[in-house]
Amino acid sequence: MVQITIPSANITFDCDADDTVLRAGLRAGLGMPYECNVGSCGNCRFEVLEGEVVHERENPPGWNERDKQRNRYLGCQARPLGNCTIKVPLREDYKSHFLPARTTGKLLAIADITHDIREFRFALAKPNGFLPGQYGLIGVPGVEGARAYSMSNAGDGEHWDFQIRKVPNGAATGALFDKLQVGDVVTLDGPYGMAYLRENVARDVICLAGGSGLSPMVSISRAFAASPALAGRKLHFIYGGRTPRDICGETFLKALPGYGERIFYHSAISDLDHPDSARWDGKKGFAPDLAVEMFGESLPDYEIYFAGPPPMADAIMKMAIGHKVPAAQLHFDKFY
Numbered sequence: 001m002v003q004i005t006i007p008s009a010n011i012t013f014d015c016d017a018d019d020t021v022l023r024a025g026l027r028a029g030l031g032m033p034y035e036c037n038v039g040s041c042g043n044c045r046f047e048v049l050e051g052e053v054v055h056e057r058e059n060p061p062g063w064n065e066r067d068k069q070r071n072r073y074l075g076c077q078a079r080p081l082g083n084c085t086i087k088v089p090l091r092e093d094y095k096s097h098f099l100p101a102r103t104t105g106k107l108l109a110i111a112d113i114t115h116d117i118r119e120f121r122f123a124l125a126k127p128n129g130f131l132p133g134q135y136g137l138i139g140v141p142g143v144e145g146a147r148a149y150s151m152s153n154a155g156d157g158e159h160w161d162f163q164i165r166k167v168p169n170g171a172a173t174g175a176l177f178d179k180l181q182v183g184d185v186v187t188l189d190g191p192y193g194m195a196y197l198r199e200n201v202a203r204d205v206i207c208l209a210g211g212s213g214l215s216p217m218v219s220i221s222r223a224f225a226a227s228p229a230l231a232g233r234k235l236h237f238i239y240g241g242r243t244p245r246d247i248c249g250e251t252f253l254k255a256l257p258g259y260g261e262r263i264f265y266h267s268a269i270s271d272l273d274h275p276d277s278a279r280w281d282g283k284k285g286f287a288p289d290l291a292v293e294m295f296g297e298s299l300p301d302y303e304i305y306f307a308g309p310p311p312m313a314d315a316i317m318k319m320a321i322g323h324k325v326p327a328a329q330l331h332f333d334k335f336y
């Protein structure tokens with residue numbers, strides 16, 4: 001165990017020798033800024049004033065030459081080699097509602113959702129709650145570095161369910177889909193993430209997702225359906241896929257009370273040249289285009305949640321900002 005001091009806030013917190021500065025800070029209840037937790041976004045940068053740290057992931061994509069020269073590191077990847085003094089901005093809104101903790105998860109069940117998306121259900125050795133839309137870090141046996149995956153259930157804390165898309169030649173998804181068996185154990189760390197359902201905001205909701213972005217939107221929809229605070233509100237779930245076989249999610253929405261009355265599902269496909277797309281008689285285009293077609297000028301009246309690969313998240317951001325949706329009404333995770 002080592003100690004990390006933030007002189008500007010007059011705070012010192014403990015960090016396990018095998019933990020990272022960001023995760024230990026969040027475990028201690030501090031509001032340290034971050035997003036992806038896997039070294040890609042760069043939002044967790046901090047400066048080392050005294051002491052030494054080493055990155056878990058060699059040359060993480062969110063770290064550049066200028067950072068190196070200025071003694072800046074990525075909090076999610078930086079493991080302290082002894083006591084350290086650091087400079088980092090703290091923000092109230094980054095404080096965790098459920099403090100992230102490390103535990104193990106036993107795989108209870110696997111279910112196919114599409115040809116390349118599966119749901120994995122884990123029982124936690126030490127239960128921990130999470131807010132709908134948050135993610136956990138899964139350490140898959142034999143795979144270097146934990147990966148971030150969003151939970152799809154709505155948080156009893158004993159189980160964490162994940163809806164995961166298999167990535168061609170992906171290390172973690174390859175192992176999860178092809179090697180992991182019911183009864184096997186992984187490491188779990190979390191919850192993390194800021195793109196959680198705001199139950200205190202009295203606005204209708206749009207959930208936008210494509211591909212791997214399904215999971216957190218399902219979690220948010222489930223929590224929305226059960227939330228007394230949002231009982232008078234509507235939710236529109238928009239899912240975009242390349243071809244008809246990619247379209248999914250409606251089954252989960254149909255199971256919710258209020259489906260068809262205040263909870264609605266819409267989908268669209270984007271690869272119109274694909275031979276399978278000829279049999280599709282639903283909407284065509286990308287999920288953000290469908291949102292514009294459906295809601296147009298009224299988009300600023302909605303609280304908008306979205307998740308998916310960076311190009312899709314960037315397209316949704318552009319669409320929302322172009323339609324004057326205030327940034328405070330946009331909640332997203334980019335799946336780096």
Ligand SMILES: Cc1cc2nc3c(=O)[nH]c(=O)nc-3n(C[C@H](O)[C@H](O)[C@H](O)COP(=O)(O)OP(=O)(O)OC[C@H]3O[C@@H](n4cnc5c(N)ncnc54)[C@H](O)[C@@H]3O)c2cc1C
Nearest residue numbers: 036145147148149150164165170171172173212215335336
């Ligand atoms: C916040 C967040 C939530 C996500 N939620 C979901 C979800 O709900 N469902 C889903 O299907 N996908 C989700 N993803 C994507 C997921 O984390 C993986 O990127 C994806 O499954 C590919 O992993 P892979 O190992 O199979 O592929 P690979 O191509 O082997 O690995 C690529 C990913 O692993 C990261 N990586 C590579 N090496 C390391 C290392 N040493 N340490 C840490 N990271 C490393 C890369 O940055 C990249 O993100 C999420 C990503 C983020 C950031």
Ligand code: FES
Nearest residue numbers: 035037041042076
């Ligand atoms: S790089 Fe650390 S949170 Fe994204």
